[in-house]
Amino acid sequence: MSFPPLDTALPAGVDAREHALALRRMHDASLSGRPGPVRPRPVIEDSWNRMRRFGIDPDAGPPPRLVSTDELHRRRQESPIAEVLPLIRRSLVSVADEADHIMLVTDASGQILWRDGSHRMRGVGDRVGLVEGSYWNEGSTGTNAIGTALVVGRPVQVYSAEHFVRSLHTLTCACAPIHDPRDGRLLGAIDVTGPVSTIHPSTLALVSAVAQLAEAHLQSIHHTHLERLRAVSAPLLAGMRERALVVDETGWTAAAVNMEPIRRVLLPTHRESGTAWLPALGECSLEPLPGGWLVRPRPAECTAPSVVTLDLSGPAPEVTVEGSSGSWAHRPTPRHAELLLLLAVHRSGRTAAELSTDVFGAVGHVVTVRAELSRLRRHLGGIVESRPYRFSEDVVVRVVLPDFPEDLLPGSHSPGVRELRSRVGSGDGAVPLGVEVAT
Template sequence: MDTALPSGANAREHAVLLRRVHDALLTGRPQPAPLRPVIEDSWGRMRQFGIDPDSAPPPRMARLDELQRYRDASPISEVLPLIRRSLVSVADEAEHIMLVTDASGQVLWREGSRRMRAVGDRVGLVEGAYWNEGSVGTNAIGTALVVGRPLQVYSAEHYVRSLHALTCACAPVHDPRDGRLLGAIDVTGPVSTVHPTTLALVNAVAQLAEAHLQGLHHAHLERLRSVAAPLLAGLSRPALVVDDAGWTAAAVHMEPVRRVLLPKNCESGNVWLPALGECALEPLPGGWLIRPGPEDRAVPSTVTLDLTRPGSATVSVAGDSGAWSQRLSPRHTELLLLLAVHRDGRSGTQLSHDVFGSDQHVVTVRAELSRVRRNLGGVIESRPYRFSDDVRVRVLSPESPLDLLPGSSAPGVRELRRRVSSEDLFDRSGR
């Protein structure tokens, strides 16, 4: 975890040093000490965004009706009581505030110390405000959402000077089913209260929330399994039952897949599904009955890897029977990006070097690609690993090379960041 205070450092003296580093870097003078790499990278993004550290505009705000809609749509709302029980009393006693955001950095809920709520009001740290990096500069919420891991930001590590009086600790919350980013939990307080254990506490609560979401998912699948059991018992041909998001609850006369990519605006009838081929879909309460038909070797004509939103990569496949889209975990995003660039294919050893920097992780690479291939049947080939020759592959990349999987430290991805600024490797968003 990225804690802000070096081991054994005096908090007040470190804050003074950070202010000197902040002044030096913004005026072009030699800096008295290096920034943490995660902060230095974020400041590079701030310069590209053109954010003024002395007169940054107030954060963008959502309307009240929009805020309620975002709250209702957030999966984190299902575990909000657990988060409140774990953090609100602690935040209140320590003169902090607790915040919960969505994946875009919008503050959905804020609770805690009255004194710190007043401070938050002055800097725009309020419900409905967007605290992503592009809105308010380097901060624990926005930067943790970009890099996808727990992060503490202290004093003058904030790019905007008006935030130097704050210390913040934030941990992202991911969907335990597929790793997609759901939002974040943050605790913010006065700079004088900085402590490394704050980040550990926030991260523990985020992990607890993810575990609870996993339990809710399993409970839903169990209910769906019970509903479908009498129907499946009477079938003599392969079939499976999935929930509305395509997660498998039960299967008969076939090897179950973990998840099926369902068409957008799914309707009953015959459709082609990745990994299964031609299938018949029938609605069930809370899910679908899928009956695979005769094997169909057709594959989608286009695969689109969308990397335009850091932390929320998706892969979409499109063919004659419709289109399907799936969120990607960080590791699967890295692997699909590398295969999209290397259309001639990569061996397991090459991908191990691309992702881990050594050939000691070939087994891990093969296991991850096995999961990818189960979800994208007919799209990814092996020996070597590659996209099928019949498939058109599009990669939608962010405008700035620095935003190309900014949370990835994989050597192959870092090399792509250097190349993408000088070569037209990908389709660009908005062009």
């Protein structure tokens, strides 16, 4: 997965110590309502606004919430990142140790699952609560690289007084989220934290590269699982004359016969043998296999889904499809979430050129838009149509919005999304009837 250019905390050619002093003056001025010597970076300013809404006290930030040892052990076992932890440690622990840093690995909620690195910095971490089992999302500890990176969904570096809570001003941290390469779902994050004197722009680049390496390794592991399922199912498929797919537990196709393979099938949330309507395939029979499912599309059609819900109220967008034969859940990538929101607002449809302007601010990205919509329709065939791109007229579309307009896809820089944030905040009816606002 590729990221946009990295937004490092230390401007090129600026003395780190002088910049830290300027940031502290900026922090004091901002909290007192006065103009400061420098303006916070947009990612920091947005985060500070969230901290004010959360009621975080900058002078007495709450101690991070801790879970029990048993709960920590359970979450470690359940985390997909555990499969790539040895790779992350090989890549970062020696560097962190030599640079007087600690390396932290969290889950998607910001809970620290693993910690390694400098003995001295582990002691510093103990004093501020950077310990295994603690939560470092923004709502728990204020603006910090872990919490803010998880909110915006991209690498973030936070230096000195860019932290909202003053007790963290002695630290610099760089964090990059890890996404599931199969569907873009947020899995957690990798963070490197050290004293303010050790800040360097390359730290963010290093952490970002390791996160991408971890995602690539997870992709390789997934391919291995599909190869194993393909081998197991080969004898079963060899004698079939009807159309059939073999998919893994998350719907990714391992093999297909007598039909063009679909990259992924959106399976019902609660799966069992029988018949179900599946997006992109229609009515299908489902039969369990070791490690997956045999999916056989049927010529007949049953009732298509009636309601599609795009939930943007939580830390990760989610699409839920509801119909007479069950419900299906899908976590769209950040780009797909942007496109689905825009299509929900423009129910009459948008051309590729219009979506290019909505997402990129110019019409020159039509090819990219068409490629993204093609990927999206592989998951939501029968729900998202083309020429123009739109939601099917047969479904009711609901959008669940966050409590605050600025939390609407906070990691998005798309002009169309930014306009929606401002219009939702002003209450001028930018969002169509049927949209639900989260409470």
